[in-house]
Amino acid sequence: MRRVVVHREHHVADRIGWLRAAVLGANDGIVSTASLILGVAAAGAPSGAIVVAGIAGLVAGAMSMAAGEYVSVSAQADTETAELDRERHELVEDPVGELAELAGIYVERGVDPDTAATVAAQLMAKDALRAHARDELAITVGAGARPVQAALASAASFIVGAAMPVLIVFVASRSSLIVAVAGGSLVVLALLGGIGAKTGGANIWRGVVRVTFWGAFAMAATAAIGRLVGTAV
Template identity: 55%
Template structure:
């Protein structure tokens, strides 16, 4: 017996892809800009590595904290909405069934079929049906704070590790240039990969990330050169 055909769409990867690429981009840009700025201030080589390490740890924790707080707020909102919907189901299930049928009518079903679908789905899982079709909450979209925080911290750390490694291995006089080149190349690859997987044009994705990253490192270098000491 043949199994049902399961389609895969690019849109299904956009959520995790965007979060992973954003975290890695932040890690590369912020850490690279930080080290380049300090290098332009003529700091010692050991100070550059320490700056990069501190930037990695601080940035990863900042990303994790921000993501945890944000997604926790979303989770609290979802729980409150589900509790309210459950109370409405307990108070007047018939009215909630008519409301669900109305949603299906607006999506294109005739009233008779919409009523049958609403009745069948509510008999199977009333709260789940209303959560999915009325509130837009499903297992795929449900907020997971710890998972989001860990993913953000890991992706940021992975990105920040690149300029940190370059700073540790490159001679001091080549640190700024080495970080700038490797960071821009890596960011261009990430931008192109994200665009390709998402089905968008690769060129604009590369240009956007390259331009803003170069601007960030350029400004950081200018600040270091202006306020640094020989």
Template identity: 60%
Template sequence: MLKHHHEIHRTDRIGWLRAAVLGANDGIVSTASLIVGIAAANMDQAGIVLAGIAGLVGGAMSMGAGEYISVSSQADTEAADLAVERDELDRHPQHELKELAGIYVKRGLDAELAQRVAEQLTAHDALGAHARDELGITHELRARPLLAALASAAAFSVGAALPLLSAVLAPASGRVATIMLSSLVFLAALGAVAARTGGAPMLRGAWRVVFWSALAMAVTAVVGYWFGGSTV
């Protein structure tokens, strides 16, 4: 008896994973950088927390809106391409069949087999075949603006809440260092989990996130110290 062979693929995660990782990463980095810069300028805790909350709310709305607009543009392009392809299939079905067969020949099938495959796929779902093999549009990778926007905004909020919580709990004497270090730990964990979910090496995923995030926070800390003259 043949055992059922189940393969795990990750391409169906690309849309929401990209938006969620980008949102969470940006939430931690931008909010931590904002808080670090303000803390380094010797702002009191109430002011730091207020700025952090404002950054969280504004950033989440901005990320959600930006992601929705960006992915909507992609969805509009896909819809326009599909409309053109649908029209071509109605007006020139034989030409489109020949075009589809030519694609399969370029991928390695002989002409006779390519023609048979094209005919069968056209009979089953002509538009789907052209969308996938001519335009590169698949169900798994189709643009989904609302899902991307919600994932991005929610992930940003969760990410931003972490350095904000650190700012609330950190002692005044070491507030900047505490926020930076805790945020880098969160970012390293996020990078590792994102890499693991996407099938990439976890250490590499964590390192690239930590490096650039540390640079961003260091720059804002320097700016805060410079303009605020803090000794925190």
């Protein structure tokens, strides 16, 4: 009797979706909010205006992330639903053709025609829609996009990231504000890049350098523009 081996391995790809969303949200929160604060501070604005700018940036950014993610994931969910409805209709109208189509997919992947036909027939006998969704449409039935969940997760991760530079504004003196916000933000960005890379199984230093460089570039550019505008007005 042939022994059946149950696949129990856990791969990085299993968590890449939520990891990407969390890292993107927190990174965006830090970079955009810190850059906004530095731009306003470099323009010579008083402490009160800098606090208002930071808080407004946090709230606006979180709402923007939530709205953007909701719209994006909703569109994905609508597309997946339409594709599954069409596939369900085709399975009813032409089951023989759909069987041949599924077998053809396996042949293209390297399975011999006889085995491919047998596997396709067995999978369709168990759950035809699931088999076609997975192997023809690359959709996992039951694991579809969740717009509200994605929106809340993106907003939450943005707030967590944006809260750090805003908190620094409250504790740092006006004279040391720019250095404190920039330095603190870069340290947290480096930690975030390292954690994201380690969790994703990538090179840690590459992740740290990549995130820190672009964060520093964004903050420096915004501060420079704030200084120019502040001088001009």
